Amino acid sequence: MTTALLTHPDCLNHVTPPGHPERVDRLMAIYSALDAMDHTGLQRVEAPMGTDADILRVHPQAHIDAIKAAAPNSGSIALDADTHMSEGSLNAAYRGVGAMTTAVDMVLNGDVQNAFAAMRPPGHHAEKQTPMGFCLFGNVAIAAKHALDVHGLERVAIVDFDVHHGNGTQDLLWDEGRALFISSHQMPLYPGSGAADETGTSGNILNIPLPPNSGGAELRKVYERIVLPALNDFKPQLVLISAGFDAHRNDPLANLNWDEADFVWATEQLCDVADTHCEGRVVSTLEGGYDLDALAASTRAHLEVLIERGTHG
Template identity: 85%
Template sequence: MTTALITHTDCLQHVTPSGHPERVDRLMAIYAALDALGDDGLIRVDAPMGTDADILRVHPQAHIDAITAAAPDSGSRALDADTHMSAGSLTAAYRGVGAMTKAVDMVLGGEVQNAFAAMRPPGHHAEKQTPMGFCLFGNIAIAAKHALDVHGLSRVAVVDFDVHHGNGTQDLLWDEDRALFISSHQMPLYPGSGAAHETGASGNILNVPLAAHSGGAELRDVYERVILPALNDYKPELVLISAGFDAHRNDPLANLNWDEADFVWATQALYDVADTHAQGRVVSTLEGGYDLDALAASTRAHLEVLIKRGTHG
């Protein structure tokens, strides 16, 4: 089996204002790092356009209408202090949705063992009717609902190791008792949510806050004590990963002290769960990461684990 790398150059047309951390250069740095991997064990796939039907599994029509109406014909439009749209942003956002449904289709259809979507804008901060934190649509929540509703799965796990709490994913899956959402994140930090007492409508949310300046040892501790036991008890049929790399020690927007080896460890640990319970089926998507060198190196390290595990188990 192989790994699908799903992306699209339309994501380069999502242009943010000068000095914005979520910028085109992020994807260019990732492309350069991943091009060096070659194609052994890797299938490169252009992301299709997502559909309104995909988005409506988690967002109301009013949200789609608002995002569509906000898209400028030229220049840039601010949706809030952090979240901006340019003329190419709407298409890029629909590509992000399509990338995730395509990834789920390929993995659950047996075309590939796992998949990674290298897309932007990211998605895990987008709430039901609120674009925020650089995000327009909740891509990974859409993927979870696609796996449940279209492919008929009963238990899907979403694990988010971005340094910022995945408030959007939490909001979109709060009432979904067929999904388990787990987030480890620095706290206190934007967006201010993610306390341990936020547990979802049916105990399907697990938040694991981390103190500022904690590093790999603390990561391993909370995974081994809390996150991995919860996943193994849940026995997911598919593991989805919100792969934000802004917990890296060099990231300018946060204060955790992970490095590439820590992302490798976390990816391997999550893959062990997938091997045990989900036939090794994993779909991962890019979220944050704003130091270009750290982002590129960490993304490559993450994908190398997926390729190795997808090819050799």
């Protein structure tokens, strides 16, 4: 078996204003790191365009219409203080949706063991009718609903280790009892949500706030005490990962002290859960990470675990 790497040049055409942390250079740094890797066991896939039908599984038509209407023909516009669109952003966002639905198809059809989507803009802050936090569409939530509704799965788990709470994924899956959403994140920090008492309509949301300046030791404790038992109780048929690397100690937007070894450990633990319950089926997607060197090294480390698991099981 192999690991699929899904990406597309359209993601380089999502241009944010000068000085914006979610910038084209993020993906260029990742590409450079991945080009230096041994590609044995890695299948590169050009992400297709997603469809409105994909997006409608979690967002209403009004949200799609608003995003399309906002897309500029030239230059860039601000949807809020953080979230921008340029003339290439709409295609990039649709490629992000297509990357995740295709990754789910490939993994569940047995074409590959696991997959990573190196796409931008990210998605985990996009709420039902609110683009925010650099995000336009809720890519990982769309992937979960695709697995449930198209492939007929009964249990899909989403684990988000981005330093910021995945408020969008939580909002989009709040009423979806077939999906377990687990988010570890720094608190206090943007977007201000993610308290432990936010649990969804059927207890399907598990938030784990982490104090500023905590590091890998705290990560391991909460995974071993909370995250991994919850996943094993749930017995997912597919594991999705919102892989934000902004919990890294060098990231400029937050104050957790993780390093590449911590991301490796977390990825290994999630792959172990997948090995136990769903034949190793994992789909991961890029979320945050804004120090270019830390982002590149952490993404490479994360992908190397997926490749090792895909190649050797």
